[in-house]
Structure formats: structure tokens, C-alpha cells
Amino acid sequence: MRVCVYGAGAIGGHIAARLAKGGAEVSVVARGAHLRAIQASGLSVAANDGTLHCRPSASDDPAALGPQDAVIVTTKAPALPSVAAGIAPLLGPETTVAFVMNGIPWWYFDRTPQEGRRLPALDPGDAVRDAVGVARTLGGVVYSSATVTRPGHVEALAPDNRVILGELDGAMTPRLRALAGAIEAGGMGGIAVPDIRDAVWAKLLGNMMNGPLCLLARSSMRDTLSVPAVREAAIAAAREVMAIAAAHGHPITGQTPEDRIARSSRIPHRPSILQDLDQGRAMEIDALFAVPLQLAREAGVPTPVLDLSVALVTRAAIEAGLHRV
Numbered sequence: 001m002r003v004c005v006y007g008a009g010a011i012g013g014h015i016a017a018r019l020a021k022g023g024a025e026v027s028v029v030a031r032g033a034h035l036r037a038i039q040a041s042g043l044s045v046a047a048n049d050g051t052l053h054c055r056p057s058a059s060d061d062p063a064a065l066g067p068q069d070a071v072i073v074t075t076k077a078p079a080l081p082s083v084a085a086g087i088a089p090l091l092g093p094e095t096t097v098a099f100v101m102n103g104i105p106w107w108y109f110d111r112t113p114q115e116g117r118r119l120p121a122l123d124p125g126d127a128v129r130d131a132v133g134v135a136r137t138l139g140g141v142v143y144s145s146a147t148v149t150r151p152g153h154v155e156a157l158a159p160d161n162r163v164i165l166g167e168l169d170g171a172m173t174p175r176l177r178a179l180a181g182a183i184e185a186g187g188m189g190g191i192a193v194p195d196i197r198d199a200v201w202a203k204l205l206g207n208m209m210n211g212p213l214c215l216l217a218r219s220s221m222r223d224t225l226s227v228p229a230v231r232e233a234a235i236a237a238a239r240e241v242m243a244i245a246a247a248h249g250h251p252i253t254g255q256t257p258e259d260r261i262a263r264s265s266r267i268p269h270r271p272s273i274l275q276d277l278d279q280g281r282a283m284e285i286d287a288l289f290a291v292p293l294q295l296a297r298e299a300g301v302p303t304p305v306l307d308l309s310v311a312l313v314t315r316a317a318i319e320a321g322l323h324r325v
């Protein structure tokens, strides 16, 4: 299977290495010093089950990589317009494109009773929709705590490593199973599900519970959540996310806020949105925080803890020049 990972940073680098380990023919779109390091020495991932190393074809020009069986997009949400502008050479008539990212996705209302509704903050001018098309699109969510530690090197040491994929209409199609299987073959969970929106909300629980608080504390999940008052705020935020998800028909089941916080409290990872603030990169404020809170307002769900924490981190992002309203 020919698979290109578009935006092979922390998460994309980890997925690319897993795909290569599983036997897929992998290429990556990357840029800058990270691209040059991959071209020169390959991609290394320090994972919980050992170090992975692969030598994918790598370029910042998708035309150099050509049409694929599948493309996995793993950029940050604010980079999606650049993906829309670049992706055409990777697409053949049958190419699947999986968006494996955090937050509410641009395709959220497609193939639902609200078909036709758009989320302009997530896909300005319908650029991704027009470039990729809904028919090719798979939704995706990833559990992994990953960081690019230096060009060409990713660290992803936490034990929970899974990619969850789904068709937008819930069908369990051969292309969905094939891509999940290619990831699974590399030793990372590759799970095909019939309701990817449930998985989107379950993942958002972690991002909304931890993200704003870690941003305010400028600290890892483990350090931030070690403070009892902060842990209480995180539990309150998690309850708010669960209420929004349930109000939109995607109840988060099988875990309590306390379970989720106990898991996060063990991980010395700086959430990727904090890594963006650290490194001066555009922040995923809309996908992770603003759009979910817009959905809360629409459903009449009160979210006082998130309202305050998100307002503060949005201010910080604007002040840092990493977000625009």
C-alpha cells in the first residue's frame, strides 16, 4: 500500500514509522530542517516499545511523491489551507485521505442530518473541501504523546498509541479497514469504527480538560495536574465537555473524568498546543476550543470553567501573535 503522511511532524512522524514497520510503501511531506534531516538520515522515533527507524521518500513538494493509495494528513489545523493548496499531485481517482488530527474537524456535519452546514473557521473558503472532496475523506483521531525533539527525531514514549479511523457515514468499508490494518501492522493500534464522531469527542475530552490548564501553567500534563486545585478544575472542565458531547448525540462512555485525569497525570508530555506556544507556531484554538464552545452555546450547555480558561488562553495566543479572531 502506498501511503503518504502529509505533515510528518510529531504525530505524522510516529505514524509514518509505524506504517513503514508494517510494510507499507511510505512517503512524507515535511519541510525545513526536519525534512532535510529525514532526507539525509531517515526518521527515528523513540517509542515505548523501542526505537523505530525508517527511510521514507520525503519532499516538501507533493508532485515529487506522486499519486497514493492513501494520504494521512497530520498537520495542525491552521496549516490545512496549505495542505489544500498542495495535495493535488498525491491524489489519484481512488486515493483515500484520512485527517488524523485533534479537535472538531472540518467535515463534522458531512453525512449527517445537518449536511451542508459548514464550519468556516476550520476550513476557510472551503479550500480543503474543494481540494480533497468529502467522498475521499476519512475521519481520524490519534492517541499518542509525541514531540519532535530535534530534526528527524520524534519521541513518543507514552504507552497508549492508537489511531482510530472512520468513514463519515459510518460504513465499514474495505478502504477503511485497509488503512487501519496498515497502521496496526506497525505495532500501533489501528482501529476502524462506525461512529468517528464519538471518537472525536472522546479525544476532545482530553484536549479540553488538559489543554487550557497546561497552557496557563506552561507545564506538562503531569506537573499541571499534580496541583490539587488544578485537578479539581480539570474535573469540572471534563464534566462540561461530557455534557457538550452528550447534547450533540455523542455521549462519552466507559470513562470518568477522574479516570482520564489519572491517566494524564502520569504523562510528562507538554500538550501539542503548548508546544506550539513554546515554538511560536499557529495554535489550534478554533478546532480544540472555540468551535466546541460554539457547539456548547448552540445546545444550551453551560461551560463556566471552560469559558474562563479558554478566554484566557485565547488572549495569550492572540498576544503571542499565534491566533487571530
Ligand SMILES: NC(=O)C1=CN([C@@H]2O[C@H](COP(=O)(O)OP(=O)(O)OC[C@H]3O[C@@H](n4cnc5c(N)ncnc54)[C@H](OP(=O)(O)O)[C@@H]3O)[C@@H](O)[C@H]2O)C=CC1
Pocket (backbone or CB within 6 Å): 006, 007, 008, 009, 010, 011, 012, 029, 030, 031, 032, 034, 060, 074, 075, 076, 077, 079, 082, 083, 086, 100, 101, 102, 103, 142, 143, 144, 145, 146, 147, 148, 271, 272, 273, 281, 284
Ligand atoms: N503531538 C501530540 O502528542 C499529539 C498531537 N495531536 C494532533 O495531531 C495533529 C498534528 O500535531 P503534531 O504532530 O503535534 O504537530 P507538528 O507540528 O509536530 O507536526 C505537523 C508537521 O506538519 C508540517 N507541515 C505543516 N504544513 C505543512 C506543509 N504545507 N508542508 C509540509 N509540512 C507541513 C509542520 O512543519 P512546521 O513545523 O515547519 O510547521 C510539522 O512538521 C494536531 O491536530 C495535534 O493536535 C494529537 C494527539 C497527540
Ligand SMILES: CC(C)(CO)C(=O)C(=O)O
Pocket (backbone or CB within 6 Å): 102, 144, 145, 146, 206, 207, 210, 269, 270, 271, 272, 273
Ligand atoms: C495532550 C494529548 C496527548 C492528549 O490530550 C494531545 O492530544 C496533544 O498533545 O495534543
